[in-house]
Amino acid sequence: MIDIRLVRTDFDSVLSALRRRGVDPGEVRRLAALDAAASDLVRRRDEARAAVKALSREVAAAQRSGEGELSEQLRVQSREKGVEAGLLEKEAEAAAEARREALLRLPNLPSSEAPDGAGPDDNPVVRTWRPENCSYAPWQRVPHWDVGRDLGILDLESGAKLSGSMFPLYRGAGARLLRALTNFALDDHLRGGFEEIRPPTMVKTATMVSTGHLPKFSEEAYHVERDDLWAIPTAEVPLTSLGREEVLDEGQLPMRLTAATSCFRREAGAAGRDTRGLLRVHEFDKVEVLAYATPSQAGDVHAELLARAEGLLAALGLEYRVVDLCTGDLGSSSARTFDLEAYAPGTDRWLEVSSVSWFSDYQARRANIRYRPSRGGPPAFVHTLNGSALAWPRIWAALVEVNRNADGSVKVPDCLRGYMGGQEAIPAP
């Protein structure tokens, strides 16, 4: 959530920043009004409570000095004040709740550097990278579901038999390729100074709420009712919640974390889209990078996370482009996001394989993640950043399409061979 004090002290800039992302100015004005009402009630409630406390002390004093009658009078007065305070308390709570709801509805202020735009079509491509001698021959124009089936490394039918459509099953070298990708990426991030985490994949409701995945997106997540646990849609959920209610030392920042987990998405809103192959699946593996940083570090860390994801794509030899999400397409928690899209020649599409976001203090405020400045002073909210590096099904798809040889076999990228027992290619049957 954004800082309510900004709404009080700098209303106009909040208004214009949110207007860039298409927020109705009326929403912001309504929030300001709710805030004023809530503050007023809090003040009146506190005055009533202060009176109760003062009277209570007088009751005690009167009792000590044996003035029974006076004590009884004061007791009655205090009780009346207490009733008044109780009523004001209820009102103040309701007002605070209304304010909180309005506040939670507002998205983050976009970074001043985020490009303006109304939707996905307005996202500028900031750069494109391609390997040397990059070209696509006819035998690379085969979609991965055909390549995978022909080589016996992707068995979508069996996945569907076990769990339903959009639950892929990889086998043989296909499964090993996934494992290689995960080890390759984790090792790379370890060398970059990241701490490897293996978090739980099922989390409590409170954990989903603190990252903003609930209640808004409950339709998108798998829920185990008996135990009231949620299957994580991304490792961002447990990793961001790691810092929940914590006060970190500034010396620990930036704190860099990486985790490989399965991710689960119901894709309820995307029924019928991308139903073929690996473009959209209910369960997939992903390596995530995440950082907590001070506000002054955040810009560099954002660039660092982006560079890591790009580095992996380049090492894998995939042509990719970097897209700067415009204000109309930015996720609601994010101040700035770069998407990475890899080119898959067989399906002839740019596949979103990573999303690298800077959330400023929006998530940290909601999850209460702070740091203690080493120069002293009160704890301040950290900035959170995260990125996928990378999401494997689409990478897997792009890889088998790009690396398909004329004879139907698929070349294993150099960087993965060590993780594949030296295997240079997945042979055609």
Add this chain to the structure above:
RNA sequence: GGAGGGGUGGCAGAGCGGCCGAAUGCGAAGCUCUUGAAAAGCUUUGGGUGAGAGCCCCGGGGGUUCGAAUCCCUCCCCCUCCGCCA
């Protein structure tokens, strides 16, 4: 799953229903002393909100009371033992 024990400030650890937002110790910061350091002594040292006075926070929520860290209910979490188990 069964039986017990426990959740208090950065940590450890006290706390008859009424100067308790909280003793004490450790840790940390500042100062004095010292060539410097150690030691010693003195001082300071939780968070939220608010312009401030104030108000709130002793695992979460609710209740009793003029007044709750302290009493009651409830939920959560942790620990020990037993059982089961990859």
